[in-house]
Amino acid sequence: MQPALDVQVREVGLRDGLQAVAAPLATSAKLAWIRAEAEAGVREIEVTSFVPARLLPQFADAEEVVAQALRLGGLQVVALVPNLRGAERALALGVPKLDYVVSVSRTHNLRNVRREREASLEDFRRIVQARDAAGRHHTTTLAAGLSTALGCSYEGRIAVDEVRRCAAFLAEAGAQEILVADTVGYGDPRQVREVLRGVLAEVAGIPVAAHFHDTRGLGLANVLAALDCGISRFDASLGGLGGCPFAPGASGNIVMEDLVFMLESMGLRTGVDLERLLAVRELAARHLGADQMHGALASAGLPRHYRGAGDGARPH
Amino acid sequence: MQPALDVQVREVGLRDGLQAVAAPLATSAKLAWIRAEAEAGVREIEVTSFVPARLLPQFADAEEVVAQALRLGGLQVVALVPNLRGAERALALGVPKLDYVVSVSRTHNLRNVRREREASLEDFRRIVQARDAAGRHHTTTLAAGLSTALGCSYEGRIAVDEVRRCAAFLAEAGAQEILVADTVGYGDPRQVREVLRGVLAEVAGIPVAAHFHDTRGLGLANVLAALDCGISRFDASLGGLGGCPFAPGASGNIVMEDLVFMLESMGLRTGVDLERLLAVRELAARHLGADQMHGALASAGLPRHYRGAGDGARPH
Numbered sequence: 001m002q003p004a005l006d007v008q009v010r011e012v013g014l015r016d017g018l019q020a021v022a023a024p025l026a027t028s029a030k031l032a033w034i035r036a037e038a039e040a041g042v043r044e045i046e047v048t049s050f051v052p053a054r055l056l057p058q059f060a061d062a063e064e065v066v067a068q069a070l071r072l073g074g075l076q077v078v079a080l081v082p083n084l085r086g087a088e089r090a091l092a093l094g095v096p097k098l099d100y101v102v103s104v105s106r107t108h109n110l111r112n113v114r115r116e117r118e119a120s121l122e123d124f125r126r127i128v129q130a131r132d133a134a135g136r137h138h139t140t141t142l143a144a145g146l147s148t149a150l151g152c153s154y155e156g157r158i159a160v161d162e163v164r165r166c167a168a169f170l171a172e173a174g175a176q177e178i179l180v181a182d183t184v185g186y187g188d189p190r191q192v193r194e195v196l197r198g199v200l201a202e203v204a205g206i207p208v209a210a211h212f213h214d215t216r217g218l219g220l221a222n223v224l225a226a227l228d229c230g231i232s233r234f235d236a237s238l239g240g241l242g243g244c245p246f247a248p249g250a251s252g253n254i255v256m257e258d259l260v261f262m263l264e265s266m267g268l269r270t271g272v273d274l275e276r277l278l279a280v281r282e283l284a285a286r287h288l289g290a291d292q293m294h295g296a297l298a299s300a301g302l303p304r305h306y307r308g309a310g311d312g313a314r315p316h
Numbered sequence: 317m318q319p320a321l322d323v324q325v326r327e328v329g330l331r332d333g334l335q336a337v338a339a340p341l342a343t344s345a346k347l348a349w350i351r352a353e354a355e356a357g358v359r360e361i362e363v364t365s366f367v368p369a370r371l372l373p374q375f376a377d378a379e380e381v382v383a384q385a386l387r388l389g390g391l392q393v394v395a396l397v398p399n400l401r402g403a404e405r406a407l408a409l410g411v412p413k414l415d416y417v418v419s420v421s422r423t424h425n426l427r428n429v430r431r432e433r434e435a436s437l438e439d440f441r442r443i444v445q446a447r448d449a450a451g452r453h454h455t456t457t458l459a460a461g462l463s464t465a466l467g468c469s470y471e472g473r474i475a476v477d478e479v480r481r482c483a484a485f486l487a488e489a490g491a492q493e494i495l496v497a498d499t500v501g502y503g504d505p506r507q508v509r510e511v512l513r514g515v516l517a518e519v520a521g522i523p524v525a526a527h528f529h530d531t532r533g534l535g536l537a538n539v540l541a542a543l544d545c546g547i548s549r550f551d552a553s554l555g556g557l558g559g560c561p562f563a564p565g566a567s568g569n570i571v572m573e574d575l576v577f578m579l580e581s582m583g584l585r586t587g588v589d590l591e592r593l594l595a596v597r598e599l600a601a602r603h604l605g606a607d608q609m610h611g612a613l614a615s616a617g618l619p620r621h622y623r624g625a626g627d628g629a630r631p632h
Contacts, residue, residue, distance in 0.1 A: 156621025186619045188581035189540050216619070217574035217612030218581075221536040224505050228544075251612060258533035265504035265534075296533030296567060303502045303532070305472025 006268040006309070008233045009259060010044040011037055012211070013284070014065075015080050016253055017241030018058050019049065021288065027061040029287040031068050034075075036283055037238065040276035042256075044076040045069070046099060046235075050086030066093050078143075082113055087127040091134045098131075099179065100124055101145040102170070104163050105152035108183070112147070121169050128174040144170035145179035145211065149195055151186025164198045171203040178208045179235070182222065185215020189225035196229040209233035212254050214240055214294070219254035220262055227268075234259060239281050239293030255295035257281060264308035274308060322584040322625070323548045325575060326360040327353055328527070329600070330381075331396050332569055333557030334374050335365065337604065343377040345603045347384050350391075352599055353554065356592035358572075360392040361385070362415060362551075366402030382409050394459075398429055403443040407450045414447075415495065416440055417461040418486070420479050421468035424499070428463070437485050444490040460486035461495035461527065465511055467502025480514045487519040494524045495551070498538065501531020505541035512545040525549035528570050530556055530610070535570035536578055543584075550575060555597050555609030571611035573597060580624035590624060 014030055034045055047069045053060035062079065069077045070093075078097040081087040090098050102120040103109035109117040124144055131140050148155075149163045167178050180199055187195075192210075199208055210226045210233070212219045223234055236259045242252025260272045278298060285293050330346055350361055363385045369376035378395065385393045386409075394413040397403040406414050418436040419425035425433040440460055447456050464471075465479045483494050496515055503511075508526075515524055526542045526549070528535045539550055552575045558568025576588045594614060601609050 151619060153620055156619070184619075185616065188578055190582040214612065215616045216577060217571065218536060218578050220534060221540045221578060224537045224540050251615070255533065261532055262504055262534050262537060266506040296530060299567070300501065300531045303467060303472070303500075304469055 003269070003271065005043075005271050006232065007227075007263050007270050008044065009042060009256065009263070009270050009272060010046065010078070010209070010233065010235050011042050011238060011256060012046045012235045012253060013237030013239070013241040013256070015046040015049050016235075017237040019056060020243045020252060021058060021241075021292070024058050024060065025287055027064050027068075030061070030065050033238075033280065033284050033287075034065075034069050035072060036280040037277070038072050038075040040280050041270070041272040042277075043074065043271060044078060044097075046078040046080060049080040049082070050089045051080075051082050063089070063093060066090070066095055070094065081127070084123055084126050084130060087130055091131060091136055091140060094136075094139070096139060097141040097143060098127070099143045099145055100127055101147050101179075101181070102166060103147040103152070103183070104158050104166050105148040105155045107154040108148045108152045111154065117166075121166065121173075124170055124175070125173045141176045142174060143177035143179055143209075144173075144175035145181050146170075146199075147181045147183045149180045150182035150191055151184060153184045153186075160195055160198045163195055164202045167199045168202040171206050175203075175206060177233075178203050178206055179211050180208060181211035182213055185213035185219070187212065187222050188218055189221050192222045192225040193229055196226055196231060200229065207233060209235065211235040214251045214254045220258060223254065223259060223262065238277075238284050239295055239298070241284070241288065241292055251294040255297070257297045258295050261297045261302075265306075267309045269309045274302065319585070319587065321359075321587045323543075323550065323579050323586050324360060325358060325572065325579070325586050325588060326362065326394070326525070326549065326551050327358050327554060327572060328362045328551045328569060329553030329555070329557040329572070331362040331365045332551075333553040335372060336559045336568060337374065337557075337608065340374050340376070341603055343380050343384075346377070346381055349554075349596065349600050349603075350381075350385050351388060352596040353593070354388050354391040356596050357586070357588040358593075359390065359587060360394060360413075362394040362396060365396040365398070366405045367396075367398050378405070379409060382406070382411055386410065397443070400439055400442050400446060403446055407447060407452055407456060410452075410455070412455060413457040413459060414443070415459045415461055416443055417463050417495075417497070418482060419463040419468070419499070420474050420482050421464040421471045423470040424464045424468045427470070433482075437482065437489075440486055440491070441489045457492045458490060459493035459495055459525075460489075460491035461497050462486075462515075463497050463499045465496045466498035466507055467500060469500045469502075476511055476514045479511050480518045483515045484518040487522050491519075491522060493549070494519050494522055495527055496524060497527035497551075498529055501529035501535070503528065503538055504534055505537050508538045508541040509545055512542055512547060516545065523549060525551065527551040530567045530570045536574060539570065539575060539578065554593075554600050555611055555614070557600070557604065557608055567610040571613070573613045574611050577613045577618075581622075583625045585625045590618065
């Protein structure tokens with residue numbers, strides 16, 4: 001029995017991070033990373049994306065990665081599915097959790113998946129039906145992500161009402177988790193609170209997770225803003241792997257090590273062993289190159305006398 | 317008449333930043349930086365430190381820097397004074413605001429200024445007396461900083477009661493501003509709230525400012541935590557200039573550009589023109605080397621459609 005957590009952190013570097021890395025990472029290296037990070041205490045990992053391999057060769061090994069990852073104990077294996085076809089591939093493999101993503105920005109949705117936003121929203125209904133028709137209603141969790149929910153590099157600001165409308169649609173259609181994503185790193189803490197409170201009001205009872213990028217340095221401040229709204233599920237990537245296609249050289253997802261450090265320092269249990277996590281970072285850096293990795297904790301090291309939230313002896 | 321601000325940001329790179337840079341920056345380069353940043357809208361700059369030049373040759377030009385900076389209009393010129401002798405030098409020049417610093421950590425205070433913490437606290441009384449004896453009661457503001465208030469690389473955690481006690485002493489002794497400083501970047505948002513609420517309770521009526529380092533990536537999250545406590549004065553340095561002597565390669569102060577970006581994005585007026593500030597960064601980088609400069613905004617650029625808090629047309 002695993003101890004209860006205050007906050008659940010989810011690794012998305014193998015999907016959102018590697019998506020930005022042109023050279024395919026060897027399947028064995030992906031699996032070594034997944035295994036080591038699961039052993040460090042990260043209980044949910046988005047291991048791949050079921051996009052067509054011709055579009056993203058990085059994920060040509062999606063089936064193999066999933067099959068191997070499913071053999072690891074104590075790990076929630078997640079895969080991104082961009083459409084019904086991807087969902088069918090994932091369902092056939094018995095992936096226990098799928099992330100489907102729609103962009104709230106109509107322009108971004110068109111450019112990203114070449115469909116109208118409403119068509120993408122409707123597709124989620126078909127994925128729910130496909131899941132249920134496959135008899136996997138009780139064994140495959142369907143999460144729905146709202147991309148560009150905090151801004152779009154094409155459209156700029158996104159109206160909160162639009163985010164709420166999409167969230168309500170997906171919840172009604174059967175989403176079991178709503179993921180609010182700051183895809184391009186435009187969000188600020190005030191906006192995060194406004195958007196998350198709006199979404200929470202629409203989807204009462206369904207867990208809401210947050211996916212922030214650190215493109216402009218506000219990632220962890222946005223996490224704090226989200227914590228204040230009661231959010232307790234966060235995406236991050238080891239070493240902040242991943243970039244922003246619209247900002248060459250900019251960092252990508254929030255940095256897993258820095259996120260865990262902040263949460264544990266605040267007395268919030270993540271279940272992650274930070275020393276082991278830093279060792280996983282070294283492992284990933286050996287394959288990907290140290291210049292791909294961002295993050296402050298890895299440079300500065302843990303504070304002297306540091307104790308994580310799991311240590312009952314700490315002051316708060 | 318300058319418009320009212322919601323938050324006041326203060327540049328400390330010329331003191332806290334340059335303190336970590338061995339090669340003296342030319343006086344003319346310091347003054348060009350000060351002038352340009354004041355023109356970008358930063359209204360308070362800690363321009364130097366009145367430490368003995370034999371200890372920190374970087375500040376051998378303290379008198380000259382102050383004298384020139386005082387000629388700039390609309391700028392609050394501040395100097396750090398480590399002791400009574402430094403305060404006397406600064407008072408003789410008519411510096412309008414002095415920062416005196418005491419470490420809450422007894423060990424840090426001993427190593428930093430080779431005196432017991434209580435001796436350093438008592439010295440502040442003498443500085444107040446010296447200021448008043450010089451007839452500068454109404455023209456020189458005395459701020460008192462609490463170094464290592466959120467942790468110490470020697471002692472680890474610092475008891476909140478100790479921070480409160482020092483703050484109360486300094487307020488009683490005549491401090492007109494209390495600066496709570498996370499000197500080594502150990503603080504987390506929960507602790508920031510606890511410490512700041514404690515200090516605010518002790519020094520009712522005296523402005524409290526916060527000085528965070530971004531050593532472990534939590535700097536802006538700590539700013540958000542402080543904003544939530546009602547703090548509206550923050551130190552930062554251009555490009556996060558400055559390191560941590562205990563963490564080679566780690567970043568220093570929070571990054572001014574990123575701080576202003578966060579605040580303005582949240583609809584809080586800082587008075588700073590972000591595009592001009594980014595140009596000042598380029599100016600400083602030419603003298604100091606781009607590798608000294610940290611920060612996310614400078615890499616990623618402003619979001620498309622970005623509008624600062626000053627734009628009445630923005631949604632919030």
